[in-house]
Amino acid sequence: MNKLRVRQLWFAATLLLSLFLMLIPLPGPLTPFKPYWPALILLYWCLQSGDRVTLGLAFCLGVGADLFDGVLLGEQALRLTAMVFIALRFRSRLRFFPMWQQSLAVLGLLLNDRVLLLLIRVFAGDPLPPPEYWISPLVGAVLWPFVFLILDDLRARLRIHDT
């Protein structure tokens, strides 16, 4: 019982942390390199415990992120829902990929996410973004193995401390 609660707390804490990381700015010239943290963390949980991540959760996280962002309510909700759907669909295969293939898959997912964002913004009447717009998915894919390993390690440690 206690173990379950700790795990749920850890799950919620990582998701909240991802929202914080999204809000924390990087120093000026590094700004385009910032990865899309909520997506990375949500993907990790998708692969690690797929029964806990549902489309509804992705939607709620996205709406929360939109509230913090304050740009367009529903934008990130749509993006995260679409991404989680694809990830859950291919979860069984993605889990057994070697790390570099997983990174490539994450790159694909993040690029798809950027295309969605581009579509939404163009529909909303914004101009096309500059080329730096496409750097962030690459950074996300490069960071993916580290995110995965660190979160996995932390999870294993928590479980050990718990028992």
Add this chain to the structure above:
Amino acid sequence: MALNRDDQSPLFAPGVAGTLRLIVYLALACVLMVLDHRGGWLGNVRYGLSIVVEPIYRIAGLPSQGFQAATVAFADRQRLTETNQRLREDLLLANAKLNRMASVAEQNQRLKELLDTQHSLSLNVQLARLIGVDLGTFRHRIVLNVGARDKVQAGQVVIDARGVMGQIVEVMPTTSVAMLITDPNHAIPVTIERTGLRTVAYGSRGGDMLVLPNIPVSADVQSGDKLVTSGLGGRFPPGFPVGEIRDVAQTASGTFLSAQARPAADLDRSEDVLLLHDLAEQDGPPPLAPNAGPPAGMAPDPNAPPTAPVTPTLPKVTSPTTTPVPARAASSTETSPAGTTP
């Protein structure tokens, strides 16, 4: 065990229920977006949820604040003394300029009083600090630490020591969001200081420059020209520096000149900004002057009975004022013992 868990996401079978749910959620998100884009009620929702959002902004702003504190704490002495020296020189220069301007301003004020105009050179400003929060990719917005409780309103102009930074677009109880002038969705009416040509400066795609896409081909525009706000449009008051033109080229169609300008304000380095309180004059006719004509005491009472003009007004005015006073005093003496007895 693992196989049992995988029942929920089988290797190849497409889940119809999952797709259906996806469609429902996507539709919901689209509805939200359209409603928000059309109605713009995200601001209201955010205002309601600001109890949650604002502390999170403050916490998320802590790292950048700490970073700045650390740079100050670990900056070597020499750099600090250099900065101090530079600031002193700036202050000296600014004060000297101010002293020279003071007499001119006074003269200007007197002349304007002679001309009976309402413009004034004094600034009514409010200091605000930036909160270091990133509001999404390629969104040129900043968060300030003042809000509706500090009487901030949407549309107020944000400036720093060098020029116009942007305007407030969203107000929450203790924080507010400002759109920078380099946002692609932002436009600011400007005048080229040297020639007086009026045009509009838009934000650029890259987000660090301003674009002036429609200058007439015959216009005299050079790189190095200063841009100041023109005051047209009723949002930005006139005369504030906006930027400096960097290069001028013909547009692809050849019908206009297009110029690039660098913003005058330190958009990515300013920590303290000023909010202007006087909004520019609104469009349309000015409101009626409130105290035109004789003072209100001398005006006849519109509620007075029609017989009033016949009889002399002086005793009539005094008699109603004298009668309520004893009545009120009597009532107060009645109530005060009642209040003390229980």
